[in-house]
Amino acid sequence: MTLDKAKRGQQLIIRKIPDELVRAQAIRFGITEGSVITCEEIVPAGPVVVRRSKQEIAIGRNLAKNIDVDLIQ
Amino acid sequence: MHNSTCHCGNVYNVAITGNPNVGKSVIFNYFTNMYTDVSNYPGTTIDVICGRCGAYVFSDVPGIYGLSGFTEEERLARDIILRSDIAVNVVDASHLERDLFLTQHLIDAGIPIIVVLNMMDEAKEQGIYIKIDELEKELGVPVVPAVAVNKNGLDLLLKKLPEAKTGNITPKLQEKVDLNTPSRPEALLIAEGDEDIAGRNSCRPGNYRDELYRLRRKRVNEIVDKVVREITVEASLSAKIGRLMLKPATGIPLLLITLLAIYQLIGVFVAQTVVGYIEEVIMGQYYQPLVRHILSGVVTEDSALWSVLVGQFGLLTMAVTYLFGLLLPLIFGFQLVLSILEDSGYLPRIATLLDRLLIGMGLNGQAVIPLILGFGCVTMATISTRMLGSDREKLIAIFLLAFAVPCSAQMAIITSMIAGLGFFYVLAYGLILFTVMVGAGTLLAKVIPGSSTDLWIDLPPVRLPRLANVLKKTWIKSAEFIKEAAPLFAAGALFLSLLKITGGLTFIENLLVPITVHWLGLPKEAAGGFILGFIRREFGTAGLFTTPMDPVQQFVALITITFFVPCIATAMIIFKERGWKQGAAIWLVIFVLAFIIGGLVAKFIQVINTMPGVSVMPVLAGLALIVLSVVLWVNWKSEGILKT
Numbered sequence: 001m002t003l004d005k006a007k008r009g010q011q012l013i014i015r016k017i018p019d020e021l022v023r024a025q026a027i028r029f030g031i032t033e034g035s036v037i038t039c040e041e042i043v044p045a046g047p048v049v050v051r052r053s054k055q056e057i058a059i060g061r062n063l064a065k066n067i068d069v070d071l072i073q
Numbered sequence: 074m075h076n077s078t079c080h081c082g083n084v085y086n087v088a089i090t091g092n093p094n095v096g097k098s099v100i101f102n103y104f105t106n107m108y109t110d111v112s113n114y115p116g117t118t119i120d121v122i123c124g125r126c127g128a129y130v131f132s133d134v135p136g137i138y139g140l141s142g143f144t145e146e147e148r149l150a151r152d153i154i155l156r157s158d159i160a161v162n163v164v165d166a167s168h169l170e171r172d173l174f175l176t177q178h179l180i181d182a183g184i185p186i187i188v189v190l191n192m193m194d195e196a197k198e199q200g201i202y203i204k205i206d207e208l209e210k211e212l213g214v215p216v217v218p219a220v221a222v223n224k225n226g227l228d229l230l231l232k233k234l235p236e237a238k239t240g241n242i243t244p245k246l247q248e249k250v251d252l253n254t255p256s257r258p259e260a261l262l263i264a265e266g267d268e269d270i271a272g273r274n275s276c277r278p279g280n281y282r283d284e285l286y287r288l289r290r291k292r293v294n295e296i297v298d299k300v301v302r303e304i305t306v307e308a309s310l311s312a313k314i315g316r317l318m319l320k321p322a323t324g325i326p327l328l329l330i331t332l333l334a335i336y337q338l339i340g341v342f343v344a345q346t347v348v349g350y351i352e353e354v355i356m357g358q359y360y361q362p363l364v365r366h367i368l369s370g371v372v373t374e375d376s377a378l379w380s381v382l383v384g385q386f387g388l389l390t391m392a393v394t395y396l397f398g399l400l401l402p403l404i405f406g407f408q409l410v411l412s413i414l415e416d417s418g419y420l421p422r423i424a425t426l427l428d429r430l431l432i433g434m435g436l437n438g439q440a441v442i443p444l445i446l447g448f449g450c451v452t453m454a455t456i457s458t459r460m461l462g463s464d465r466e467k468l469i470a471i472f473l474l475a476f477a478v479p480c481s482a483q484m485a486i487i488t489s490m491i492a493g494l495g496f497f498y499v500l501a502y503g504l505i506l507f508t509v510m511v512g513a514g515t516l517l518a519k520v521i522p523g524s525s526t527d528l529w530i531d532l533p534p535v536r537l538p539r540l541a542n543v544l545k546k547t548w549i550k551s552a553e554f555i556k557e558a559a560p561l562f563a564a565g566a567l568f569l570s571l572l573k574i575t576g577g578l579t580f581i582e583n584l585l586v587p588i589t590v591h592w593l594g595l596p597k598e599a600a601g602g603f604i605l606g607f608i609r610r611e612f613g614t615a616g617l618f619t620t621p622m623d624p625v626q627q628f629v630a631l632i633t634i635t636f637f638v639p640c641i642a643t644a645m646i647i648f649k650e651r652g653w654k655q656g657a658a659i660w661l662v663i664f665v666l667a668f669i670i671g672g673l674v675a676k677f678i679q680v681i682n683t684m685p686g687v688s689v690m691p692v693l694a695g696l697a698l699i700v701l702s703v704v705l706w707v708n709w710k711s712e713g714i715l716k717t
Contacts, residue, residue: 028141028171028174029171029174030171046428047428058424058528059528061429063527
């Protein structure tokens with residue numbers, strides 16, 4: 001599934017970030033393909049807020065659509 | 074302490090680097106006894122604030138997450154770091170995983186560094202423990218723990234500066250990049266695909282970014298795993314407040330309450346109680362009569378000199394009263410609010426909450442930050458549009474700032490004028506301002522080809538702002554305003570007095586009658602205000618204040634001057650950032666639009682006035698609300714995320 005379909009409180013593992021620039025930006029914040037994040041908040045029609053350890057990032061909805069994630073049960 | 078250029082003989086250039094919001098400026102201020110904040114580097118020329126301390130010249134570098142050059146700000150920071158002898162790398166102890174990426178990037182580039190492990194107190198509160206010896210060993214550079222805001226650890230840092238050195242590089246790096254070259258930082262950045270640096274060395278950018286960034290990230294994660302021990306602590310109050318600010322159900326009411334609180338503080342307390350007392354009692358009853366009394370012994374009353382000094386636009390009366398009686402207390406109030414907003418971590422959360430609205434305006438949520446900073450100073454905010462992701466966004470943000478964002482000085486006068494008129498005037502004014510801003514953005518988004526870049530914003534922890542820092546920042550910005558505005562204000566007042574004495578003012582007033590009287594419905598004396606408005610909009614607003622007008626006329630005049638051309642300082646920055654053609658176009662469009670909007674409001678009011686038994690302002694506010702709904706609907710449809 002893609003990140004924009006995530007629900008609040010879910011733990012997710014990042015599968016693929018297709019855009020190279022976004023990938024480089026994400027890597028600097030500690031988010032790489034394979035890292036585990038928590039979906040903290042979804043602003044309706046707006047950004048998805050994710051957290052990895054103490055780092056919170058708001059990701060625009062269109063960008064979130066292009067990030068592939070898997071749900072961790 | 075002195076404010077030098079960064080190149081002196083026999084000194085070391087020290088770049089203070091780090092991620093945004095980690096306390097770089099606090100450390101810079103401590104070493105140099107100077108005051109800076111993030112928005113304090115001027116112009117497109119690379120001229121960053123520097124300060125000297127002993128044999129070191131420190132530069133305060135904008136916050137970055139890596140030596141990548143993705144935005145203009147990052148490119149500026151990168152160039153300063155490349156020109157420095159050593160770097161002080163400030164890291165936030167509670168965000169090591171994020172911050173050490175830049176640290177490792179600096180080490181890989183072969184720059185001698187010393188690491189400051191800042192905010193040790195916050196890390197401890199969050200249950201994070203760091204083995205400092207281990208971290209030093211892994212990185213291969215000195216690490217100094219600190220709590221910069223309390224000045225802990227900074228003297229030790231200064232003592233240890235000579236120990237700065239190049240550290241342990243990312244494993245396998247040397248397989249990709251030739252590290253035995255005198256221009257090693259450049260070699261690394263070129264291999265990582267930095268187009269500027271490649272261009273400067275006339276070679277092709279490499280394509281190792283992805284691979285090197287992955288290796289570096291892996292290395293940083295390994296270090297963090299080794300040196301950080303974390304115990305779970307209950308989510309703090311600040312985390313809970315941060316969450317409430319983000320959810321629309323609580324976030325939007327919180328935002329409205331914040332705005333209302335700001336209005337209560339500035340619009341009611343400062344603008345009416347404080348200014349009322351200073352302006353009417355201190356200035357009106359004591360200062361002005363005293364000046365006139367003293368002067369009457371020296372200067373003949375009603376002579377030319379008399380009216381220049383103490384007449385309608387008198388240097389010693391009008392200029393002094395407005396500057397110190399009206400502007401200073403109000404600007405102090407606005408800057409206080411902005412400092413609190415900046416320091417609290419609320420701004421990025423507003424950006425997240427309003428992202429959807431701003432996408433429809435051709436921007437993204439991040440643009441909320443320059444737009445809100447514009448309510449402090451439009452000139453500085455125009456420079457800060459460099460943080461935006463695309464040229465299209467910069468253009469739209471710069472236009473909106475110049476057009477529809479009144480700076481603190483102008484807001485000061487507007488507030489004191491409109492607050493006295495009553496609640497519905499304030500409401501109608503606010504709604505019209507917001508409608509025009511969203512409308513202009515939505516229209517520009519449709520006209521200018523391209524689409525918004527996506528939001529990617531770091532949400533810093535919500536912090537209780539430190540009173541000392543907030544007050545210092547507020548005081549310095551207010552003092553800067555007076556220093557900059559006083560000579561211009563005096564010159565403007567003098568110019569108007571001379572125009573009046575020579576009869577030039579009457580001539581211009583008569584010339585502008587079709588616009589001022591027929592189109593806007595104002596007294597023809599209002600022309601003087603608009604002349605002052607060319608210098609700075611708040612002078613214009615103050616100038617309008619000197620002409621007696623009824624409430625509706627005051628309202629129309631305020632609306633017009635709000636959207637009037639930006640001040641000279643802002644215009645210069647716009648010309649610098651956008652070139653003279655685009656700059657001139659922006660300026661002229663704004664000039665024309667201001668009168669169109671003012672006139673339309675005047676005509677609407679005339680029409681409403683003809684309806685029997687209707688009070689004007691509530692109806693006007695209602696009308697604005699209807700237009701706003703239409704604009705928001707268009708905004709929502711324009712790039713409807715939900716459509717796909």
